[in-house]
Amino acid sequence: MSSDATGIFINETHTSAAIWQYRVGKMLLEGKTKFQTYQICEIPRFGKSLFLDYNIQTSLLDEYIFHECMSQPAMTLHPNPKKVLVCGGGEGATLREALTHRTVEKAFMVDIDEELVDMVKIHMPEWHRGAFEDPRTNLVHTDARQWLIDHRDEKFDVILSDLPNPHEDGPAQLLFTEEYFQICADAMSDDGVFAMQAGSANENYPACMASCIKTLESMAEVFPFVAGYYGIVSTFFQPWGFVLASKQHDPLALSASEIDARHKVRGVSNRYCTGRFNQALFTLPEYLLRAVETEGRILTDADPFVWDA
Numbered sequence: 001m002s003s004d005a006t007g008i009f010i011n012e013t014h015t016s017a018a019i020w021q022y023r024v025g026k027m028l029l030e031g032k033t034k035f036q037t038y039q040i041c042e043i044p045r046f047g048k049s050l051f052l053d054y055n056i057q058t059s060l061l062d063e064y065i066f067h068e069c070m071s072q073p074a075m076t077l078h079p080n081p082k083k084v085l086v087c088g089g090g091e092g093a094t095l096r097e098a099l100t101h102r103t104v105e106k107a108f109m110v111d112i113d114e115e116l117v118d119m120v121k122i123h124m125p126e127w128h129r130g131a132f133e134d135p136r137t138n139l140v141h142t143d144a145r146q147w148l149i150d151h152r153d154e155k156f157d158v159i160l161s162d163l164p165n166p167h168e169d170g171p172a173q174l175l176f177t178e179e180y181f182q183i184c185a186d187a188m189s190d191d192g193v194f195a196m197q198a199g200s201a202n203e204n205y206p207a208c209m210a211s212c213i214k215t216l217e218s219m220a221e222v223f224p225f226v227a228g229y230y231g232i233v234s235t236f237f238q239p240w241g242f243v244l245a246s247k248q249h250d251p252l253a254l255s256a257s258e259i260d261a262r263h264k265v266r267g268v269s270n271r272y273c274t275g276r277f278n279q280a281l282f283t284l285p286e287y288l289l290r291a292v293e294t295e296g297r298i299l300t301d302a303d304p305f306v307w308d309a
Contacts (some may be wrong), residue, residue: 003204004058005081007023007024007025008023008024008027008041008288009021009023009024010022010024010039010041010051010054010055010056010253011054012051012054012056012199012237012283013263014204014205014237015204015205016198017161017204018153018204020207020237022043022046022049022051022058023043023044023057023101024039024041024042024043025041025042025043025044026041026042026217026291026307027040027041027181028040028041028042028048028123028208029123029151031119031269033113033115033116033119034113034115035112035113035115035116035284036052036053036087036113036116037052037053037054037281038050038051038052038116038119039051039054040124040270043059045061045252046059046060046061046128046234046235047059047060047061048060048089048124048224049226050120050124051114051252051254052164057091058093058127058148058235058294059235060236062233062235063091063093063127063235064271064272065232065233065271065272066093066197066231066233066235066240067091067093067094067096067097067120067127067220067274068097068137068231068252068270068271068273069161069229069230069231069240069273069281070089070094070160070243070271071094071097071098071160071195072097072270072273072283073195073242073244073251073281073303074158074160074193074194074195074244074246075098075158075193076101076254076259076262076268076273077192077193077244077246077251078157078192078193078249079247079249080103080157080190081101081103081104081121081153081157081158081193082103082104082105082106082157083106083107083154083157083158084098084104084107084156084157084158084159084160084162085106085107085108085109085110085148085149085154085158085161085177085187086098086107086108086109086110086160086162087110087111087112087144087155087160087161087162087163088110088111088144088161088162088163088164089109089160090111090113090116090117090120090126091120091124091127091128091130092120092127092128092129092132093107093127093128093131094160094162095107095109095128095137096127096128096129096131096133096135096173098158099131099136100158100266100267100268100269101266101267101268102265102266102267102268103234103266104136105136105238106138107134107136107137107138108137108138108139108140108154108156109137109139109140110140110142110144110147110148110282111139111140111141111144112141112142112143112144112171112228113141114141117132117139117141119229134144135243144161144175145175145180145183148183148184148186148187149183149192151178151187151188153182153187154187154188154194155187155188155192156187156189156192156307157188157189157191157192157193158194158195159184159185159187159188159192159193159195160192160195160196160272161175161194161195161196161197162196162197162306163175163176163196163197164209165199165307166208166304166305166306166307167307167308168195173304173305173306174301174304175210175214175238175306176196176198176211176212176304176305177215177298177299177301178215178218178219178298178299178300178301179300179301181215181216181219181222181223181245181303182222183220185222185223185247189247190247190248191246191247191248191249192246192247193244193245193246193247193249194223194244194245194246195242195243195245196212196242196243197240197241197242197243198212198213198228198241198242198243199212199241199299199307200236200238200240200241200262201230201238201239201240201241201288202238202239202278203287203291204238204247206241206287206288206291206295207291207295207296207305208241208305208307209228209230209241209243209288209291210288210291210292210295210296211296211297211299211305212225212228212241212299212305213228213243213292213296214292214296214297214298214299215296215297215298216243216245217300218280218298219245222245222247223247224246224247224248225244225245225246225248225250225251226245226246227242227243227244227245227250227251227252227282228241228242228244228282228284228288229242229244229281229282229284230242230281230284230288231272231281237287239257239283241288246266251282252282254278255275255303256274256275256276256278256279257275258275259275259278260274260275260276263275264289
């Protein structure tokens with residue numbers, strides 16, 4: 001982090017080719033938990049924003065785009081999602097989006113960093129909007145993968161994997177592997193739906209998303225339906241990738257009118273993931289399709305993806 005006469009800047013290295021620089025208008029809060037450093041600050045045009053280990057996570061400008069993409073396609077695809085799990089999701093916004101569906105009776109959120117979540121509850125209410133206090137919410141602070149192993153009989157209808165990118169020095173590498181995806185599948189209902197954030201969807205660095213798609217596609221006996229999709233997240237200066245995998249329901253089979261009808265019945269009012277726009281979400285550009293073939297590989301615990309660009 002550097003500063004000059006005009007204020008503070010936070011520099012985030014995207015790859016060896018590019019560094020994003022954010023001007024801090026006002027530092028609201030900063031500190032360090034057992035797992036990571038954090039800053040909450042005001043960024044011109046972006047508004048209140050959260051940085052973790054000097055990487056921007058979210059801003060008020062378009063957090064709804066990321067969090068709708070993270071939650072809504074999977075939630076909408078399932079015909080009656082009653083039991084939902086969010087892995088990670090510290091800000092509470094992925095949980096918030098899942099809870100917009102009236103069908104939900106019970107929602108678990110498993111995030112390892114209790115200190116961060118406690119801070120978010122107080123200082124980032126614009127994100128969770130009371131989701132942590134919703135009577136359907138069960139908040140757990142532990143390792144998500146081990147918790148899933150210990151709760152394999154829960155039979156979740158939807159699992160939303162909103163976890164940090166698998167950086168070289170981070171704990172998330174084993175949360176992007178075939179073994180982890182199988183653990184999720186084992187804890188899901190017979191028609192369960194899984195969705196994950198999968199990293200950058202730009203042409204500069206599509207390998208993580210491509211490998212997530214490739215790995216889930218290799219598990220066809222478990223997830224016969226796999227589809228990558230992306231959202232335009234201005235806060236990240238790039239499109240951001242997600243992958244949906246389903247045991248029974250084809251994410252490309254729902255029509256715009258069917259999606260809108262499900263949203264209406266469930267009391268959902270989206271600003272980005274609407275029926276009209278759904279086909280666009282799932283229409284990947286040619287470079288991403290090529291990346292799946294040329295850069296995608298099957299990720300395993302023994303050979304995980306390492307974000308080392």
